[in-house]
Amino acid sequence: MNTRNGQVKKGERLARRIARAGVCSRRQAERLIAEGRVRVNGRVVDTPAINVTEEDEILVDDTPLPRPEPVRLWRYYKPRGLVVSERDERGRPTIFDSLPPDLGRVITVGRLDLNSEGLLLLTNDGRLARALELPSHGWxxxxxxxxxxxxxxxxxxxxxxxxxxxxxxxxxxxxxxxxxxxxxxxxxxxxxxxxxxxxxxxxxxxxxxxxxxxxxxxGPFQLGALKKGEVVEVPRKQLKEQLGRLLDEIENANGP
Structure with a gap:
């Protein structure tokens, strides 16, 4: 863990920061770090156990890390017969095989099993996904x-x-x-x-x-008139109305 003058450096874990920028998943980011493909402020790092802030220069394969997008949320009608996973060890089709390619990297909020269908929320922010899954929120x-x-x-x-x-x-x-x-x-x-x-x-x-x-x-998000396989983004105004302080806390933690 980074320190400065004996104090813990604020910020977020390096692998999470890479994942939040949409480059890859956190697990994949950890592999990139272990392979020596990530530099922070000009130095190759070999451990994900460091904190970084928006002030740090981060390069992945010598390419600057893009700035994180604003928090986004989508409603998706998951059809039956698709696995809610990035890849399936048994080779079954997953939802990520059928999502629009221009959607970018998204994370599911919870799961639906293979033979279940209906509303599945998708987000580009792992912190939001975890927050929406917590039983303590009572959704x-x-x-x-x-x-x-x-x-x-x-x-x-x-x-x-x-x-x-x-x-x-x-x-x-x-x-x-x-x-x-x-x-x-x-x-x-x-x-x-x-x-x-x-x-x-x-x-x-x-x-x-x-x-x-x-x-x-x-929670407040409905399947509504979505057709099977359809993905629709939750408008920013509705997202702020429904998430309120939770959205503010996440975006403030994510930095400018």
């Missing part, structure tokens, strides 16, 4: 769920107190039966955490087999 995720099976109203009502399955504790969930459709039923699930495959595991525990899962909202 509600809303899902439309089609499932086969029967369940009593009291079992749905009990989910408001949370539930424990195989040693995993799930927080309070609002679940309502909307309508029947042949042998299937449509439900609305609202939750604040979004653990891995949470809705599917809870439904299975209750004797329901999910055959369609669609996220319709994440």
């Amino acid at each position: 509600r995720r809303r899902y439309r769920v089609r499932a086969f099976g029967n369940i009593s109203p009291s079992a749905l009502e009990a989910l408001k107190e949370g539930i424990e399955i195989d040693g995993v504790r799930y927080g309070p969930i609002e679940a309502t039966l909307d309508r029947a459709e042949g042998a299937n039923k449509w439900f609305t699930f609202v939750l604040r955490e979004g653990k891995n495959r949470e809705i599917r595991r809870i439904c299975e525990h209750l004797g329901l087999k999910v055959n369609r899962l669609l996220r319709t909202a994440y």
